[in-house]
Amino acid sequence: MALFIPDTFRGEVVRPEDSAYDELRQVVAGDVDKRPAVILRPVDAPDVAVAVAVARDSGLPLAVRCGGHSGAGHSAVDDGVVLDVRKLKTLEIDAEGKTAWAGAGLTAGEYTKAVGEHGLATGFGDTGSVGLGGITLAGGVGFLVRKYGMTIDNLLAAEVVTADGEILHVDETSHPELFWAIRGGGGNFGVVTKFQYRLHDVGEFVGGMLMLPATPEVITGAIEIASSAPEELSAIINVMTAPPAPFIPEEVRGKLVVMALLGYAGPPAEAEKVLAPLRALATPIMDSVRPMAYAEMFPPEDASYRPTAVGENMFVDTVDGSAVEAILKRLTESDAPMRVTQIRPLGGAMARVASDATAFAHRDAAYMVNLAAFYTSPADRIAKHEWITSFRDQLETGMPRAYVGFVADADNPERVRAAYPAATYDRLVAVKQQYDPANLFRLNQNIPA
Ligand SMILES: Cc1cc2nc3c(=O)[nH]c(=O)nc-3n(C[C@H](O)[C@H](O)[C@H](O)COP(=O)(O)OP(=O)(O)OC[C@H]3O[C@@H](n4cnc5c(N)ncnc54)[C@H](O)[C@@H]3O)c2cc1C
8 A cells, every 4th residue: 555644744754865864763772773664753643643544544564653762673664654753742740730741752851851840750760861652651660669659650641542543531530441551551552642640749869870899799788778778769770891981980891890870769868878888888989879859860861872782671579699699690701792680679659559550560579670781793692682581581580570661572472471460461452452453553562452
C-alpha cells in the first residue's frame, strides 16, 4: 500500500531527502541505524490520530519515538513510519493541587526542571534525556522510588490515541483496564499524548555521587546500608570500570570502582547521618554528594553520545557475598572497554502498592540488577552478548523477573514474559485484544493479542 499523508496532518513530515532526516531518525543506541520511509511529528492528539491512521492504512511498520533511549532500538524502523512525539511538550502545572499534565514528548529533565521551580517533583529515572513516554509506560524507577514509588504510582490519568484513532481519557474510572495496562505494559496499547502526574514537595534534597574502592566489603556494606536506610534514600550502586571522564581522577580511570549515585529526599542534617556509614566504608575516591535542588540530579548531557553496548536486567531478592564475589570476578575478567553491574535497592513506597494494581507487578523484589558491557565490533557484540547472558543466569535466582524498560533485546519473548507474572501477562493480552487486536503497536517489548 502507498504512503498517503492527508492535508489534515498539521505536524512536520520528514522524508529521506529532507535535511532534518538524519538527525531526527537517530536514536541513542549507537548500533541502531534505521532509515524510515517517513518521520511524522504531530503537534497534538488529533494530529497523532492522523499519523496513526497513516501508518495503519499504509501497512508499513510503525515505530513510536519519544526520548529515543530504547536499548532494543524499538523507536527506529527501516522503511516504515516513525511517529515522533517530541513536539508534544505542553506542561500545565497545578502547584496548589500538586498535579501536572505533561505532553508525552517532554524529557524527564525538561519536566523536572519546570516543576522544580515550584519546589515540586515526580520521580522518573537516573537520566534526564529519557523521554516521559518510554519511562512512564515501562514503570519508572529512579531517585525517588523508595520515598514516593515508581513513576506509574504517581500517574493519575493519561490521554491515549488508540490503533483505530480514538482519543481516550484514561484513568481509574474511564477505561480502567487500559489505565492499568499502560502502567508498566510499555507502548503496546496506543500512543500516549499527555500524562497527568502527582507532584511531591521535594524542596530539601541531597544528592550526588560517592566513589569508593571496589572491594567485597565495600560492595556488600553499601548494599546493606542502602537497603536498610530510611526510604528517603534511593541509591544506585554501580560496580564498574571508572569512565575516562575528565572529572574522574586519572589514576582510577579504567579501574573497577563503586560509583554510588545517591538521592536523599529530606533535610541535609538527616541525610548526613544516613550517609555517614556509607562514607565510612572506605576512604572515598570522590564525594560530590551535597544539598541541591532535585532537578540537579539531571545535569546537561552530551547529545552526541551514542554508546554501543549490550545489557541485561533482572530483579533478585538477595545480592549476597557469593553474588558479590561473582560480580567482581566477572567484571575483572572481562575485556569490555566499560562494564557495569548496577544494583538498585528497592522497597519502601514501591513495595507498598499491590502487585495487581498496575501492569508492573514485581513489587516485592528487593533489588533491581542491571548489567552492561560495551563492545567494539560486530563479532565482539556476539561475544559480549553471550557473556552478559551467562552473567545474568549466574545472578538470577528463582523465577526470572525483568523490568521491561531495560530489556535490551529487540525480540526476546522469554524476557517479555519474565517482565510479568503469568496472570498479569494474560490480563495484558486481554487488554491488547480489546485496544490493538491487529498489533499495530508491535515495535516494543511486544505482547501480541
Ligand atoms: C541511559 C539510560 C538510563 C536509563 N535509566 C532508567 C532509570 O533510571 N529508570 C528507569 O525506570 N528506566 C531507565 N531507563 C530505561 C528507559 O526508561 C526506557 O528505555 C524507556 O523506554 C526509554 O524511553 P524513551 O522515551 O527515552 O525511549 P524511546 O526509545 O523513544 O521509547 C521507547 C519505547 O517506548 C514506547 N513509547 C515511547 N513514547 C511513547 C508514547 N508517547 N506512546 C506510546 N508508546 C511510547 C515505544 O514503544 C518506544 O519504542 C534508562 C535507559 C537508558 C538508555
